[in-house]
Amino acid sequence: MRELAGASRRRALRIIGGLGAAGALTAVAGGLETSPPVGDDLSPSEPVSRSAVSPVVRENARAGAAAFRLRGPRRANEATGQLAGYADRTSVAVGEEITFHVSVAPAQDYQISVYRLGHYGGAGARLVASSPWLAGQTQAPPAVDPTTRLVRCAWSPGWRLRIPRDQVSGYHLALLRSAAGVHWWIPFVVRNPAPCSAGLVVIPTSTYQAYNRWPADGRTGASLYYGYDATGRWVNAARARAVSHDRPYGGGGLPGQAVGDVAFVRWAEEQGYDLTYATSEDLHTGRVVPHQHRVVVFAGHDEYWSAEMRAAVTTARDRGTSLVFLAPNNCYWRIRYEAGDRTVECAKSHRRKGHPAPPTCRWRIADSPEQKLIGVQYVSVVDGVAPLVVRTSGHWFWADAGVADGDEIRGLVWGEADQLMPGVPEPAAVERSLLADSPFTHAGRAYRQHTHLYQAHSGAWVFAAGTFGWTRALRDPAGPGTSPGDPRIQQATRNLLDRLFVGAGPTTAPAADPSS
Numbered sequence: 001m002r003e004l005a006g007a008s009r010r011r012a013l014r015i016i017g018g019l020g021a022a023g024a025l026t027a028v029a030g031g032l033e034t035s036p037p038v039g040d041d042l043s044p045s046e047p048v049s050r051s052a053v054s055p056v057v058r059e060n061a062r063a064g065a066a067a068f069r070l071r072g073p074r075r076a077n078e079a080t081g082q083l084a085g086y087a088d089r090t091s092v093a094v095g096e097e098i099t100f101h102v103s104v105a106p107a108q109d110y111q112i113s114v115y116r117l118g119h120y121g122g123a124g125a126r127l128v129a130s131s132p133w134l135a136g137q138t139q140a141p142p143a144v145d146p147t148t149r150l151v152r153c154a155w156s157p158g159w160r161l162r163i164p165r166d167q168v169s170g171y172h173l174a175l176l177r178s179a180a181g182v183h184w185w186i187p188f189v190v191r192n193p194a195p196c197s198a199g200l201v202v203i204p205t206s207t208y209q210a211y212n213r214w215p216a217d218g219r220t221g222a223s224l225y226y227g228y229d230a231t232g233r234w235v236n237a238a239r240a241r242a243v244s245h246d247r248p249y250g251g252g253g254l255p256g257q258a259v260g261d262v263a264f265v266r267w268a269e270e271q272g273y274d275l276t277y278a279t280s281e282d283l284h285t286g287r288v289v290p291h292q293h294r295v296v297v298f299a300g301h302d303e304y305w306s307a308e309m310r311a312a313v314t315t316a317r318d319r320g321t322s323l324v325f326l327a328p329n330n331c332y333w334r335i336r337y338e339a340g341d342r343t344v345e346c347a348k349s350h351r352r353k354g355h356p357a358p359p360t361c362r363w364r365i366a367d368s369p370e371q372k373l374i375g376v377q378y379v380s381v382v383d384g385v386a387p388l389v390v391r392t393s394g395h396w397f398w399a400d401a402g403v404a405d406g407d408e409i410r411g412l413v414w415g416e417a418d419q420l421m422p423g424v425p426e427p428a429a430v431e432r433s434l435l436a437d438s439p440f441t442h443a444g445r446a447y448r449q450h451t452h453l454y455q456a457h458s459g460a461w462v463f464a465a466g467t468f469g470w471t472r473a474l475r476d477p478a479g480p481g482t483s484p485g486d487p488r489i490q491q492a493t494r495n496l497l498d499r500l501f502v503g504a505g506p507t508t509a510p511a512a513d514p515s516s
Contacts, residue, residue: 064123185253
């Protein structure tokens with residue numbers, strides 16, 4: 001009975017967590033349906049009034065799109081330009097318009113269906129808007145800057161969608177469908193400009209674009225990593241030095257790095273956490289202010305940060321806002337924005353001895369290693385898959401997870417890994433805990449992966465999972481929401497977020513921390 005009561009209380013705390021955050025937080029957005037949540041998120045025995053239920057809980061009580069699948073639609077041929085599209089912004093505020101730019105070859109009608117991602121009883125998304133059938137056209141090929149190899153489209157605008165003022169902030173996907181039956185995705189975020197939630201989830205659109213290789217035509221496409229040489233080979237020497245949001249994402253329109261974000265969104269909204277959403281560009285421009293929230297979550301691979309982004313997040317930590325990093329290799333490259341916030345510039349320059357750091361380089365060679373903020377930093381690519389090895393199992397983070405020191409959670413360490421790096425400055429902290437210490441190899445060399453937690457003097461907690469496997473253990477991002485995940489990682493993540501969402505809220509700024 002005590003265990004059941006504890007679980008019920010934790011659910012209630014997640015639901016009402018936003019009510020104590022700094023500023024006047026509204027529990028229910030005007031105009032939303034008032035039907036009670038489904039399942040046991042809010043049972044009559046729980047001491048929570050309906051007026052205290054967050055917009056995310058009410059939103060996920062609505063009927064989902066039962067046939068929704070991320071990998072189900074037949075993808076358009078990218079090389080021939082069969083169908084593709086992009087939006088005129090990475091995020092749109094409620095009450096504003098977003099415009100879609102679409103090309104169809106050969107010219108034919110197409111339709112756009114817009115979904116909001118979430119749990120929705122396991123469906124994984126809800127259909128929130130649909131266009132009529134629209135007359136499509138074949139748009140001009142992209143222009144390529146001969147100096148930076150930036151690929152940019154100047155396509156004429158198509159359908160414009162005005163976001164209702166009562167729409168709940170979230171991660172959205174627009175699905176393009178042509179008369180020929182092929183499909184393409186366009187991701188975007190709906191944000192609420194008011195500080196109306198305890199938690200802010202930042203979608204790493206700057207990193208999405210850094211990896212974008214559209215169009216994969218053997219000639220034109222280029223990312224910040226590779227491009228096509230004269231023979232059509234995909235080589236580093238032909239990489240771009242800048243990339244534009246004015247082009248579709250390759251691979252069917254859904255960035256490969258999005259899987260971690262999708263997995264977290266589905267799991268976190270199932271738990272009922274009080275969340276709103278934003279993108280890298282919102283963080284850069286100040287359209288969102290992270291210290292107005294209790295927690296900021298970076299669920300996906302968030303590698304490319306501007307100076308403005310880092311300053312805003314550091315200020316938030318120093319004012320008591322907790323930070324959660326659920327993937328490795330964050331804040332690695334320092335970038336600049338141009339053309340407003342539509343172009344991401346990163347020449348990836350090296351620092352010459354005796355010279356100041358170039359404007360777009362690794363943060364660590366600019367005398368600001370990411371470990372000073374996050375507590376750990378990127379160490380290496382991982383060969384294959386290695387287990388996560390539990391450490392400090394008596395910490396509250398691992399409570400009720402059923403683990404002991406040395407236990408191995410298989411399949412969690414893969415892709416890339418973070419480590420608490422010796423000899424690198426660490427943030428000033430009240431306490432630090434190494435929660436996992438996992439050996440792995442790359443190119444025959446031994447490394448360690450670390451999951452790390454520290455508490456800053458402001459009271460903020462900063463958590464770093466240090467591996468790409470963490471969000472996959474919460475929820476399968478591709479399925480309709482049926483993956484059971486790993487109960488140990490799910491419990492540990494609930495322990496973390498429950499504490500952060502209901503702990504002491506952001507405070508006034510303390511004295512500057514000289515170590516950060």
